[in-house]
Amino acid sequence: MVVIKFNLTYLLITHNVWPEGPQTINALTLNYTIDMMMGELYVMTFVTAIKITLDLLQEQKRVTDLEKSQLETELLFLKSQISPHFFFNTLNNIYSLSVEKSNKTPKIVLKLSELMRYMLYETKEKKQSLENEILCIQNYLDLERIRNGERLEVNMYISGDIHDKEISPVLLLTFVENAFKHGVNKNTGNVVIDINFKVKGDYLYFIISNPMPEITVHKDNFNKSSGIGIENVKKRLELGYNKSDYKLSFKNKKNIFVVKLVIKVT
Template structure:
């Protein structure tokens, strides 16, 4: 909680205290007056008001600044009770010393009558002492709870950012590993496509190194990345790669987390049959208003599966949960030898 708001809460409380305890209302004139501002210590009423207010403020901040931070512990009720008893002792002792001893010696009057017993004095001041103690405790609770809530939000945000960065670090090496394998294959075959592939790899790494570090990017940048990825991956396919990327995008500048969609495309390349005209790997991306929908379908090639199968998809599920909790749906189904994905995100 910001310091200025804490100060404002204190000011509001003391304004209430002044109007409740120090102001005198005249119903005939419909006005308030403040006798305490006369600074007349010889008048018993004013002198007692000055001493009580001073003790009230002292006990209030003694509890707020020292006792509550140091002794309050929900797991130790005995400690709390003893701290409150200590405050009552200080309050009663100060009030008795000032109003019954010093005032009687210096000003010739005191507060309680001569026949008032010590037991009655203590009993009566339990009520008056409870006022600053309870008021300061409640205010401390409010400020402390708001501060803890803010710290919890910061902690959760920090944890979320750490988890997202960790997931990104898992994605990047996987992409690079696959792409380097593709380029190695092209160089081994002495293909003319090798140099363009190196240039495309440079673009991919630039995207992953710089733009992927942003919290969000424009959708068109992710789409361009997917286009380059498809082109690069298609180079290693024997024959014509049967890949179709359909785009129906209303707002290319809408923001999404980087590297959010590529795992589904990568998964199709890694595990699908890509040179069969009868089984086209189809990728369809639709963005309309505040919805983003990605649908893919590809045939399944069992012999291409390995122990790393599914790492990218599991990774993206975690990222979706972090970025879009309760604002996304992901349906992955397998029917016969076809693999279907539908991702629906509410931006």
């Protein structure tokens, strides 16, 4: 670079190739070479620093985009697990009724088709309106009422403004389905399920309670909140929400299992 600069300056511009130097030169000298090399070194260092900074920023963006893509993929996978898990349990119920030749079977199939339509076509976005989620739960409750008849009592309370609120799709339905799986299917006699939706400010206070299973072996499993449904919800909450945006708790009080979820719905 020094040689090229010297020759171009000497041949095309002026013979005084080092006007800022201590003396006029007509040929390459050691002092000229060192001075020019230091000047070029400053430029190269500055350009290299810019290049390294740009590369680091690009790599950081690539890693961030990759992590985001992995997060979205994992969330989609977790959400995709819910529908097969839910439909598997419901189809088992339909099979039992069909074996008994129950006249409830057609109504349950119709309700199931409504739920399938919702889950297949209206849960593709990251968030769904709270109104639609509650409507989906109501359809599920109608299905369970048909299946269980008079032995089942479901009390659902809604308070606060549920309009213009959003939540992850079929998140709450998992708790409802789990309550029926353990609290109704594994109990005999009359069963009461209480569900409470309360919107206060930017948060939904969701509480669902059901009787504990009568069989001891199921109690142990239920106390640990085992099963794909609950574990799935826990993971979805961790991935889809900030830790400060939700609080999930389980409690067993007087043989009644209670799930409480406080979650941001804006």
